[in-house]
Amino acid sequence: MTTAQAIARHVDALPETAQREILDFIQFVESKMKSSLVREGDRVWSDFSLSSAMRGMEDEPSLYTTADLKESFR
Secondary structure (H helix, E strand, C coil): CCHHHHHHHHHHCCCHHHHHHHHHHHHHHHHHHHHHHHHHHHHHHHHHHHHHHHCCHHHCCCCCCHHHHHHHCC
16 A cells, blocks of 8 residues: 555545645645745756856956955954
8 A cells, every 4th residue: 555545545534624634734745845846946046057157267366365355354
């Protein structure tokens, strides 16, 4: 018996009000999973975008020295 079948068997034995409560919980878990997938997708695109924007910059000469930074924060 699969997990889905076992869940269905237990849910079928419950009264309608309890079944509605279980449906609410299932919908909550689905929405939580969808938002976590969206956040993960956003993070992946953000990392890709940043790495693409910074590509090749490591070869460019630095515009500022450590002394410039120290002067700015005094």
